[in-house]
Amino acid sequence: MTDPVFPRLALIGIGLIGASIALAARKTGAAGHVAIHSRTGRTLRRAEELGLGDSYHSDPAEAVRDADCVILCIPVGASGEAAKAISANLKPGAIISDVGSVKSSVIAQMAPHIPEGVHFVPAHPVAGTEYSGPDAGFAELFENRWCILTPPPGTDPDAVERLSEFWSRIGANVETMTAEHHDLVLAITSHVPHLIAYNIVGTAEDLETVTQSEVMKFSAGGFRDFTRIAASDPTMWRDIFLNNKEAVLEMLGRFTEDLTALQRLIRYGEGDKLYDRFARTREIRRGIIAAGQETEAADFGRPHGKGDDAAG
Ligand code: NAP
Secondary structure, eight states: OOOOSEEEEEEEOOSHHHHHHHHHHHHHTOEEEEEEEOSSHHHHHHHHHTTOOSEEESSHHHHTTTOSEEEEOSOGGGHHHHHHHHGGGOOTTOEEEEOOSOOHHHHHHHGGGOOTTOEEOOEEEOOOOSOOSGGGOOTTTTTTOEEEEOOOTTOOHHHHHHHHHHHHHTTOEEEEOOHHHHHHHHIIIIIHHHHHHHHHHHHHHHOSSSOHHHHHHTGGGTHHHHHHHTTSOHHHHHHHHHHSHHHHHHHHHHHHHHHHHHHHHHHTTOHHHHHHHHHHHHHHHHHHHHTTSSOSSOOTTOSSSSOSTTOO
16 A cells, blocks of 8 residues: 555544545545544544554543644534644644634634644545444545635645545545635535525424325425435535525525516416426436436436435
8 A cells, every 4th residue: 555645634623524534545545644633532432442543532632742734624613722722732844723613703713813834725624424423433434526726825735635635545636716616616516406405494493284294195296306415414404504505695686586487487377498408407417426426316316325416
């Protein structure tokens, strides 16, 4: 096996994403020693039972000591506090990164706590499931998925290259863009779709004329896919919406206009226009399959069990 990209890696947070990084780094040899911290003793003990790392630390500052790379794998709203707690112990020359689904807000929260000589390279692996916690992690999560790096202007290119190599080693395809652009792209591809899922499942729950048991019984008509997405972690998603407010509101405004236009087409019986619209959107699905980001088979998230359909 080739040398590890990072002889010592520290993971702050060990839920779905942290555990998957730990397992993938071990499987591929992308990291040597993996040091783990989690906020609660319960999660930390579970990580140890699962054998996810090499050392386990209740103090985050201890976990990052001597680490060549530190990755925060916690809800985006907690990034600033976490960076503050570890900053004094970061090794000069180390890379500090994260996996947050929102980038501008994470950069604003973390940047004030990054010491001179430490390289800050924010990242977002666009891969996930609706499950949470260390038990949900699996080594293949990032295989053939994108990891987007959003280094602030002036970041050391060597550090960006090393982090990029790490993500490639654990299976991801890496792309670099600005944090602002990332937040707009993800607002339409991930954040607004999740909001729609949360909303439609909520609407069905509140109906008086259709019973709960009918909703369950006939859910294969499309509703079932929404329920999977709407089962995603409430803390994580609360933080995503609060921290990507502007981009989400911008995309939601456009979405609402388009929905109103569709509503009018239905009201006035404009079948040809509805058909044209649906025929165009079908091409998007074909494009996703052609890009290798989905298979032809309609699995509705079931057979694999570990689908990436609910990536944050
Ligand atoms: P998760 O499975 O729920 O794990 C969360 C981890 O963060 C746990 O170690 C938890 O510690 C810790 N944590 C929770 N609240 C905290 C707080 N206030 N302060 C410090 N630590 C806290 O979450 P995840 O799915 O791995 O998501 C982690 C990050 O990855 C998020 O920023 C999310 O945006 C991003 N992400 C998620 C996905 C996805 O689909 N899930 C995809 C890409 C990126 P305890 O259990 O000890 O409390």
